[in-house]
Amino acid sequence: MSARKKLSTFFSRYAVVIIFVIITLIAIPPSGLSIKYILQEIITRLGRNSFLVLALLLPIYAGMGLNFGMTLGAMAGQVGLIFAVNYGISNWQGLVFALLVGLPISVLLGYVCGLVMNRAKGREMVTGYILAFFINGIYQFFVMYMLGSVIPMGNKSIVLSRGYGIRNTLNLESVRQSLDNIVMLRVGGFSIPLVTFIVIALLCVFVVWFKKTKLGQDMRAVGQDMAVAEAAGIPVEKTRIVAIIISTVLACAGQIIFLQNMGNLATYNAHDQTGFFAVAAILVGGASVTHASIANVFLGVTLLHAMFVVSPLAGQKLFGSAMIGEYFRQFIGYGVIAISLVLYAWRTRKAAAEARLSLRGAQNGPGKGNGKPAVGNGGQA
C-alpha cells in the first residue's frame, strides 16, 4: 500500500477524532479555562460517563451496531434510585439497593429489546431508538401514575402534591457522590474518585475476559457473519439477545453511577439523552458501527467532555452568548453521529468497490486462470 493511500485510510478512519482534537484545541484558548481545571473536569466526567459508554461495547461485538436501546437500562436504574430514595436508603447501600431493584427490570427490558431487534436484523440502531421512545411511554405512565397510587410511596416529599406520581426533580442528596467519596484520592491538586475508577476498571477486565469466553467468541462470530455463525451451530438469536441484555444491565448500573455523581434526578427526562451522548462519545473515540474497543471509550469520553467543558465559555467569548456554546454541544453531538454514520457507509461502499475492482483485476490479469483472455482493457478501468 502506498504512503498516500495509507494516509488517506488513516484520515478516513480517524476523521472524527482528528476533527474533534482540532476543534477542542482551537476552543481552549478563547474559553479562558486553565488546563488544570479542564483536566479535573475530564477526570470527574470520565468517572461519571465511562461505565455508560462501556455498556455499548458488547452489542457492537455482536454486530448489532450502536445500542440506542441502552436507554431502557437507564430507565431501570432510575426506577431503582426512586425506590432507594423512597425507602430512605442512603450512601453506597442506596446505590446497591437501586441496582438490585433495577437489575430484574433491565434484564426484562433487555430481553424484550433483544426479541424486537431479532425481528429487525440490519436495522437495530433505528429499532433501538424507537423502542426507547415506546418504553419511555411506559416509564412515564409507571412513574407518573402507578407510583403513589398502585405502589405505595412512604416518602411523601418525593410524591406530587396530588398524592401520586413522582416530582419532576428528585433530590438524590442521600446517595450523592456516595461511590465517588468512598475513597477520594488527591494527587497533585486533582481529586480522583478511586472506587468509581476501580468499578470501571473491573468492567473493562470483564469485557476483556468476556471476549475470550465461548459466549464472547460466539458474539464476535455472529457480529462478523450471522449466516456463517448459524451454519457453525451458534445460536445466533440467543447470542444477540444475551448481548443486548448485558448491555441493558450495564446501562442500568451506568445510569446509577452517573446520577449519584450528578446528585439529582430529572425524573421524566434524565434518560432521554443517555444513549445519544454515550453513542456520540464512543464514535468520537474512533469507534464505528462495527468496530469498537475499550480505548475508543476512554478517548471518546475525554474528547467529547473536553469539548463540552470548553465550548460554552468559548461560545461566550467568541460570540457573546454562552447559549451558542450550548447549541454547539447539541450540534456537535448529533453532528458526530451523522459524520460517523456517513463515513461508515462511505467506507463500506469504498471497500466493496475495491473488492470488486481487485476481483475483476484478478479475473482479467495476465497468466491467471485457464480461460481465454478477456476482451477489453484488461480491468484497468
Next chain:
Amino acid sequence: MNGTANAKGAPNTKTRRLLIRGALLVVYVLIMVLMIYSGRRHTILIDNKDAADGSYSAINGMEVSIDKQESSEYYPGDRDKAMVQGQKHTIKVNIFDDNKTIEKSFTVPLWSDVMIISVPKVVAGIEPWIAPFTMAEQIQEAQESAPPAGETTFQSLGSMIPEGMEEAQQSP
C-alpha cells in the same frame, strides 16, 4: 446403560439447578434486606426543653454528639437535628455546669423516619427518652396543651407576622 444414567441423572440435574437458582434468589433478597437495614437513614431530633408537667427541666448548657458526628451546643429551648444511618447509635452529652459526660446507646426502629431524643430526660434517667416523632402528634399535643379559654379567634392564635415586624407595619 447410558440411557438409564441419563434418565436417572436428568431429574437430579434439574433439581440441583432449581436449588441453585432458588438459593441465588434468596441471597439476592437477603442482600436487599441487608442494604435496607444498614443503609436506611433516620432523622434524630435532639431536644432540650422543659416538660409540660414540670417533671424535668431543660439543661442550662451542654454539648451533644451522636455517634462520631460533630458535636453541637444546646441551651434551654433548643432543638436541632442529626442524620443517622442504620439502627444502633450512641448519644454523648457533656453538661457544662458540672462537666459531667453521659453516654447512652439507643436503637432506632427500622421504619421510623424521625425520632426525638429529650436530653433532659436522658440526664434525669427518665424512660423512655427516645420516641417516634410525627408532625400530626405534635400538632395534637400543642392543641391539647393550649388553655381552653372560650372561643378560639384568630387573635387568640396569635399573629402570623413576627413580633418585630408588627410595629414596623403599623407605623405609617
